[in-house]
Amino acid sequence: DYPAGLTVTEFADDLGGGKQCLGFVAVADLKANPKLRFNAVHLPQQKTPSRIHAEFASANRGTACVTINAGYWWAGNSLSLLVTGGAGFIGSHLCERLLGEGNDVICIDNYFTGHKSNIRHLLSHPNFEIIRHDIVYPYMAEVEEIYNLACPASPIYYQHDPVKTTQTSVIGAMNMLGMARYNRAKVLQASTSEVYGDPLVHPQTEDYWGHVNPLGLRSCYDEGKRCAESLFMSYYREHGIPVKIIRIFNTYGPKMDINDGRVVSNFIVQALRGDNITIYGDGGQSRSFQYIDDLIEGMVRMMDDTPDDFTGPVNIGNPNEFTIAELAREVISLTGSKSKKIGR
Ligand code: NAD
Ligand code: UDP
Numbered sequence: 001d002y003p004a005g006l007t008v009t010e011f012a013d014d015l016g017g018g019k020q021c022l023g024f025v026a027v028a029d030l031k032a033n034p035k036l037r038f039n040a041v042h043l044p045q046q047k048t049p050s051r052i053h054a055e056f057a058s059a060n061r062g063t064a065c066v067t068i069n070a071g072y073w074w075a076g077n078s079l080s081l082l083v084t085g086g087a088g089f090i091g092s093h094l095c096e097r098l099l100g101e102g103n104d105v106i107c108i109d110n111y112f113t114g115h116k117s118n119i120r121h122l123l124s125h126p127n128f129e130i131i132r133h134d135i136v137y138p139y140m141a142e143v144e145e146i147y148n149l150a151c152p153a154s155p156i157y158y159q160h161d162p163v164k165t166t167q168t169s170v171i172g173a174m175n176m177l178g179m180a181r182y183n184r185a186k187v188l189q190a191s192t193s194e195v196y197g198d199p200l201v202h203p204q205t206e207d208y209w210g211h212v213n214p215l216g217l218r219s220c221y222d223e224g225k226r227c228a229e230s231l232f233m234s235y236y237r238e239h240g241i242p243v244k245i246i247r248i249f250n251t252y253g254p255k256m257d258i259n260d261g262r263v264v265s266n267f268i269v270q271a272l273r274g275d276n277i278t279i280y281g282d283g284g285q286s287r288s289f290q291y292i293d294d295l296i297e298g299m300v301r302m303m304d305d306t307p308d309d310f311t312g313p314v315n316i317g318n319p320n321e322f323t324i325a326e327l328a329r330e331v332i333s334l335t336g337s338k339s340k341k342i343g344r
Contacts, residue, residue, distance in 0.1 A: 078102045078127075080142065084135050084176060085149035087114030089255050090190070090248075090295065092122075094147060097296050099125055106141055110134040113152045118255050135172035136164075140179055145303055146187040148176045151225075153192070154260035155218065162220030169224030170231070177235045180243075188244040188303050189232050191313065194222045195247060206247070206313050233311065242308040246299060249317025253292030264289060267328055271337035280344050283325030290318040 081098050085091040086107030091114065098105050104127045107119060111132065122128045133139050135150045151168050152158040158165040173189065180187035196204045197212030204210075212222050232243040252264040259265075270277050298316040328341050 078104060079144045080104045080106075082106045082108065082141060082143045082146045082179075083149060084108045084147070084172070085114065085151065085190075086130070087111060087116060087119050088149065088153075089114075089118070089253075089257060090153075090251065090292065091147075091149045092118035092255055093253070093292050093296050094149070094299060095119060095122060095128065097300060099127055103127065105129070106131060106143065108133045108135060108139065109150065113154070113157050113257065113260075115257075134168075135175055136167045138175050138178070140182065143179070143183055144185050146176050146180055146185055147190070147299065147303070148173060148187060148228075149190040151190070151221075154257070154262055155221075156261045158221040159217055162217075165220040166224040166227075169221070169228045173228035173231050177231060177241065177243075180241050181235065181239050184241075186242045186244065186303060186308070187232070187235075188246065188299065189228055190299075191225050191229055191245050191247045192221075193247055193249045193315070193317065194218065195226050195229065197222055203319065204315065206315055229313065236311055243311050244302050244306065245312040245314070246302050247313050247315045248295060249315065250287055250289045251292055251295050252289050255292075263287070263324060263327065267331040268335070271331050271335040271339050274337060274339055276342045277328045277332065277339050278344050279324055279328055279341055281324075282343065283328065283341075284323055286321040286323045287327075288318040288321045289327075290316070294318075 078101075081103050083091050083095050083098070083105060086095045086105075087109035091107070091109070095105050095107050099122060107122075107128070107130045109130070109132065119128075119130060123130065131139075135148075150172055152160075152165060176187055179185070193204065195212070196208060196210040197218075199208065200211050201208045210226075212226065213219060214223055216222075229245055232245055235241045236243045250262075250264075256262075256265045258269050267277055269275075295316055298314075302312065302314055302316075325341070331337070332339060332341070
């Protein structure tokens with residue numbers, strides 16, 4: 001929306017610090033503009049720098065462009081927030097989004113599956129704090145909202161120490177709910193589609209109670225998350241804490257762990273390395289995948305745009321399913337890989 005070559009200061013003056021003017025990205029077309037004179041664009045609340053870059057790049061195919069998250073301007077209304085599991089895949093995107101809105105963010109993580117590299121770029125942000133801590137043990141801070149994401153999400157990691165996985169889900173949830181009660185804070189639980197177990201109803205709606213095996217290998221995760229949901233509802237009923245439960249469906253995007261064994265990261269890594277694409281079974285099984293930015297949008301809206309007595313649960317995912325064989329074809333075509341598809 002702004003003329004090319006606008007300086008950062010001119011742009012900041014024009015923004016004027018309104019609540020909707022949360023920051024900006026500068027987009028440069030390196031070929032047409034080798035001196036890096038930026039085209040500035042607004043960063044509306046619902047768009048992240050990576051999404052704006054993707055839109056700019058697709059509208060200007062063939063040009064070499066970069067997006068630089070060049071600064072933040074905000075006025076008032078900032079909140080003190082806590083994100084557990086903030087160094088993980090989803091948590092690190094959430095920290096970015098919440099900081100971009102001008103909030104103070106404390107990130108707690110024990111780095112079991114998360115990585116410092118996911119949040120290294122945030123360490124110099126004046127409103128960001130990172131604390132190495134395991135949520136199985138109590139922690140207290142004065143905060144207004146808590147996003148509880150800490151828990152390994154991939155089967156290979158959550159089955160590594162199943163007792164610890166259940167402790168993280170259950171005792172971790174109690175510790176976060178205790179902190180919410182002390183602060184009269186809102187608290188959001190990152191639950192999962194796995195609470196439906198091996199569902200007999202497709203697609204799963206929130207009023208379906210699921211079909212879960214309490215004895216199976218996945219039960220440490222599935223039953224832990226179900227118990228956490230139960231605790232959230234008990235704190236809401238017994239102590240009047242505003243709680244929010246979201247059930248996250250398969251999510252993909254930058255910063256997924258390349259070793260976590262899930263299908264999107266497996267196929268992309270295999271294709272880029274030229275290895276065989278491992279399709280389990282005949283590839284006819286279907287899934288839906290949502291992009292990380294859409295999940296983050298849903299999480300923030302659930303926390304901030306719903307009334308205090310709206311607890312959920314709310315399923316957050318993509319209603320459009322496609323088969324694993326189609327996913328393999330798409331990955332091969334987008335990467336231009338010579339990988340072959342093999343069944344297992
Ligand atoms: P992730 O493994 O990348 O992130 C989890 C984070 O929690 C990691 O940084 C890890 O180090 C941290 N953690 C684990 N145990 C901890 C503990 N005891 N104390 C402190 N930190 C701890 O996983 P993710 O994909 O970002 O998932 C985040 C949340 O979303 C999880 O609760 C998961 O169950 C839920 N979820 C994710 C998906 C998905 O598709 N990625 C789907 C459904 C639900
Ligand atoms: N899958 C596959 N090849 C892989 C990894 C997974 O064919 O390398 C299949 C897997 O059998 C399942 C689907 O992809 O049917 C999704 O698996 P994932 O573990 O990613 O997610 P979830 O089963 O938890 O939805």
